[in-house]
Amino acid sequence: xxxxxxxxxxxxxxxxxxxxxxxxxxxxxxxxxxxxxxxxxxxxxxxxxxxxxxxxxxxxxxxxxxxxxxxxxxxxxxxxxxxxxxxxxxxxxxxxxxxxxxxxxxxxxxxxxxxxxxxxxxxxxxxxxxxxxxxxxxxxxxxxxxxxxxxxxxxxxxxxxxxxxxxxxxxxxxxxxxxxxxxxxxxxxxxxxxxxxxxxxxxxxxxxxxxxxxxxxxxxxxxxxxxxxxxxxxxxxxxxxxxxxxxxxxxxxxxxxxxxxxxxxxxxxxxxxxxxxxxxxxxxxxxxxxxxxxxxxxxxxxxxxxxxxxxxxxxxxxxxxxxxxxxxxxxxxxxxxxxxxxxxxxxxxxxxxxxxxxxxxxxxxxxxxxxx
Amino acid sequence: xxxxxxxxxxxxxxxxxxxxxxxxxxxxxxxxxxxxxxxxxxxxxxxxxxxxxxxxxxxxxxxxxxxxxxxxxxxxxxxxxxxxxxxxxxxxxxxxxxxxxxxxxxxxxxxxxxxxxxxxxxxxxxxxxxxxxxxxxxxxxxxxxxxxxxxxxxxxxxxxxxxxxxxxxxxxxxxxxxxxxxxxxxxxxxxxxxxxxxxxxxxxxxxxxxxxxxxxxxxxxxxxxxxxxxxxxxxxxxxxxxxxxxxxxxxxxxxxxxxxxxxxxxxxxxxxxxxxxxxxxxxxxxxxxxxxxxxxxxxxxxxxxxxxxxxxxxxxx
Numbered sequence: 001x002x003x004x005x006x007x008x009x010x011x012x013x014x015x016x017x018x019x020x021x022x023x024x025x026x027x028x029x030x031x032x033x034x035x036x037x038x039x040x041x042x043x044x045x046x047x048x049x050x051x052x053x054x055x056x057x058x059x060x061x062x063x064x065x066x067x068x069x070x071x072x073x074x075x076x077x078x079x080x081x082x083x084x085x086x087x088x089x090x091x092x093x094x095x096x097x098x099x100x101x102x103x104x105x106x107x108x109x110x111x112x113x114x115x116x117x118x119x120x121x122x123x124x125x126x127x128x129x130x131x132x133x134x135x136x137x138x139x140x141x142x143x144x145x146x147x148x149x150x151x152x153x154x155x156x157x158x159x160x161x162x163x164x165x166x167x168x169x170x171x172x173x174x175x176x177x178x179x180x181x182x183x184x185x186x187x188x189x190x191x192x193x194x195x196x197x198x199x200x201x202x203x204x205x206x207x208x209x210x211x212x213x214x215x216x217x218x219x220x221x222x223x224x225x226x227x228x229x230x231x232x233x234x235x236x237x238x239x240x241x242x243x244x245x246x247x248x249x250x251x252x253x254x255x256x257x258x259x260x261x262x263x264x265x266x267x268x269x270x271x272x273x274x275x276x277x278x279x280x281x282x283x284x285x286x287x288x289x290x291x292x293x294x295x296x297x298x299x300x301x302x303x304x305x306x307x308x309x310x311x312x313x314x315x316x317x318x319x320x321x322x323x324x325x326x327x328x329x330x331x332x333x334x335x336x337x338x339x340x341x342x343x344x345x346x347x348x349x350x351x352x353x354x355x356x357x358x359x360x361x362x363x364x365x366x367x368x369x370x371x372x
Numbered sequence: 373x374x375x376x377x378x379x380x381x382x383x384x385x386x387x388x389x390x391x392x393x394x395x396x397x398x399x400x401x402x403x404x405x406x407x408x409x410x411x412x413x414x415x416x417x418x419x420x421x422x423x424x425x426x427x428x429x430x431x432x433x434x435x436x437x438x439x440x441x442x443x444x445x446x447x448x449x450x451x452x453x454x455x456x457x458x459x460x461x462x463x464x465x466x467x468x469x470x471x472x473x474x475x476x477x478x479x480x481x482x483x484x485x486x487x488x489x490x491x492x493x494x495x496x497x498x499x500x501x502x503x504x505x506x507x508x509x510x511x512x513x514x515x516x517x518x519x520x521x522x523x524x525x526x527x528x529x530x531x532x533x534x535x536x537x538x539x540x541x542x543x544x545x546x547x548x549x550x551x552x553x554x555x556x557x558x559x560x561x562x563x564x565x566x567x568x569x570x571x572x573x574x575x576x577x578x579x580x581x582x583x584x585x586x587x588x589x590x591x592x593x594x595x596x597x598x599x600x601x602x603x604x605x606x607x608x609x610x611x612x613x614x615x616x617x618x619x620x621x622x623x624x625x626x627x628x629x630x631x632x633x634x635x636x637x638x639x640x641x642x643x644x645x646x647x648x649x650x651x652x653x654x655x656x657x658x659x660x661x662x663x664x665x666x667x668x669x670x671x672x673x674x675x676x677x678x679x680x681x682x683x684x685x686x687x688x689x
Contacts, residue, residue: 026676029664069671069673071673072670073668076664076673076676077674078676106671106672110671113671
C-alpha cells in the first residue's frame with residue numbers, strides 16, 4: 001500500500017479542474033443530522049470525464065449539488081473543501097484561476113455558474129420554462145452573460161448550439177411541450193454548453209430516456225467533449241453506460257467512494273465487492289449473455305450508521321475486521337487506482353473475482369459464480 | 373425529525389406573546405376588573421391613579437374595568453367572524469377552484485359581488501335591521517361581519533386551488549376514483565394550510581376593525597362593553613377635545629397591539645408549515661455558533677464551521 005494522495009488515479013496533480021477533498025455533507029442540523037456524503041475526495045482533470053456511479057441514495061447527486069453549493073435546505077456542507085480551476089477570462093493566455101467554492105460569496109458563485117460550471121438536470125421538462133420559446137431561453141442566457149453580443153449574434157449562436165446537439169434551427173421557435181423527451185434533453189445540453197463552460201455536470205441526464213436515445217446522447221456528448229475539451233462529471237446508476245463515456249469512474253456506496261479507477265480497469269477488473277455486484281447486476285456490453293445477479297439486501301439507513309465498512313452487511317467476502325473498522329480509500333497498485341476495502345490489505349487472500357488481471361480469460365463478472 | 377419544532381425567530385415570539393396576552397385577557401379580564409364597568413358612582417374625569425388605573429369617564433365609570441370587560445366581547449366577535457369567514461372562504465374558494473366550469477362561474481361571481489360591495493355600508497344596513505337582542509349578541513354580530521369578510525380569502529384560495537388541481541398527485545387521486553369531496557378535503561386542503569392560516573389571521577384582524585367601527589358608530593348595543601363602545605362614549609363626550617387621553621388611547625392601543633401580534637405571527641406560519649424550512653428550528657445560539665444562516669438560501673448551501681455542527685456524530689462513523 002502506498003501513501004494516500006489526492007490526485008486522480010495515474011495522473012499528475014496539475015491541470016485539475018475540480019478538486020474535492022475530505023468532503024462531507026449532512027442533511028439536517030445538530031442531533032437530527034444525517035450524513036449523506038462522508039469524507040469524499042475526488043478530482044476531475046481537464047477534458048476528462050469522471051463518472052460517478054452508485055444506487056439510489058448513495059449520495060452521488062448530493063455530492064455534486066453540495067460541491068456547486070446548489071444543495072437545497074436542509075443540506076449542509078459539514079466539512080471539506082472543493083476548488084474549481086478555470087481559464088481566467090480576465091487574465092492572459094493560459095492564465096488559470098482557482099476559486100474555493102466553499103469560501104466563495106454568493107456573487108462569485110453566480111459569476112462562475114453556467115459560465116464555468118454548468119449543470120444538466122435529470123428532468124428536462126421541469127427545467128425548461130413552459131411558456132418560453134426555446135429561442136428565448138438561449139437569448140436570455142446569452143444576454144445575461146455575454147452582454148456585448150448583438151441580437152443577431154445571439155440568434156446565430158443559439159442556432160449553432162442547436163446544431164451541435166443535432167437539432168435544426170427551426171426548433172428555436174418551438175415551445176418545450178412540442179419537443180420529445182430526447183429533444184428536450186438535447187436542448188438542456190445545448191443550454192449547458194452555451195457559455196463554453198470548463199466543467200459540465202450531468203445528473204442522470206439520460207435516465208428518463210429509452211436506450212436508443214440514451215445512446216445517441218452519449219455519443220453526442222463524447223463528440224462535443226472531444227471538440228470543445230470541457231471536463232464532465234456524469235452521474236448515473238448505469239455502470240455500463242459510464243464505461244462507454246467516462247475516463248475514470250468513482251463508485252459510491254452509502255455516502256462513501258468505495259472504488260475509483262480508470263473506466264476500463266474498473267469494468268474489466270473490479271476490486272471492490274460492491275463494484276463487482278453492480279457489474280453483475282447489469283448486462284455486459286459484449287460477449288455472451290449471462291444470468292444477472294443482484295446484490296442481496298439494501299443500503300444501510302444513513303440515520304443509523306453501522307459500525308465498520310458500510311457494505312459489510314451485503315458483502316459476500318466479509319471479514320471479521322469489516323464489522324469494526326472503516327476502510328479508507330487507498331491507492332491499490334502502481335496504476336494509481338484506489339479502493340476502500342480490507343480485502344486488499346496486506347496478508348489477506350483476495351477472492352478470485354476481485355483478483356483478476358486484465359488479460360485473464362474468465363471475465364470477473366463470470367467468476368463471481370464460484371464465489372463463496 | 374421527531375417533535376414539531378416551533379418557530380423561534382424573535383418576530384414570531386413577540387407576535388405569539390402579544391396574542392397570548394390578549395387571549396388571557398379575554399378569559400380572565402372580566403374577573404380582574406376591579407369595578408362594575410357601568411357603575412357611575414365615582415368622580416367624573418379622574419386622571420389615572422392607584423385607585424383608578426386608567427382614570428374615569430365623564431360619567432364617572434372606571435375605564436380600566438371597561439377595558440378588561442370589553443376585551444371579551446371584542447375577541448369573541450373577532451374569532452367567531454374570523455373562523456366563520458374562513459370556513460366560508462374554504463368552501464367557496466376550494467369548490468370554485470377545483471370544480472371549475474359553471475360552479476366556478478357562479479361561486480366566483482358571488483365572491484366578486486361581495487368584494488365589490490363596500491363592506492362597512494353593507495354591515496350598517498344589515499345591522500340596522502337587527503332587533504335589539506341581536507345587536508347585543510356577540511355571536512350574531514360576528515356572523516354578520518363574517519358575511520363581508522370571506523370573499524377575499526375565497527379568491528386567494530380559489531387561485532391556489534387552481535394551481536394545485538392539475539398537479540400529478542391530484543390527477544392520480546382522480547384516476548384512482550377518489551370522490552371530488554375527498555380530493556378537495558384530503559388532497560388539496562392540506563396544501564392550502566399556509567394560505568389558510570394567514571387568511572385566518574388577517575380575517576380576525578379585519579373583524580376586530582369592523583366590530584370596533586360598528587360599535588364606534590353606535591350600531592351595536594351600547595350596553596355591551598367592548599373597545600369600540602369605549603371609543604363611542606369617549607367621542608360622544610368630547611374626550612379628544614378635552615384631551616382626556618386615558619379614555620380613548622387605551623382601547624386604541626389594545627387594538628393596535630393585538631393587530632400587530634397577529635401580523636407578526638403570520639411571519640412564523642410559513643416556517644412552521646413548510647417542512648423544508650422546519651429544520652431551521654434550532655436555537656439562535658447554536659445556529660450562530662455553527663455559522664448557519666437564519667433562512668436557507670437557494671443556490672448558496674451553507675458551509676458549517678469546522679467541528680461545530682455535529683462533532684459528536686461525525687466521530688461515530
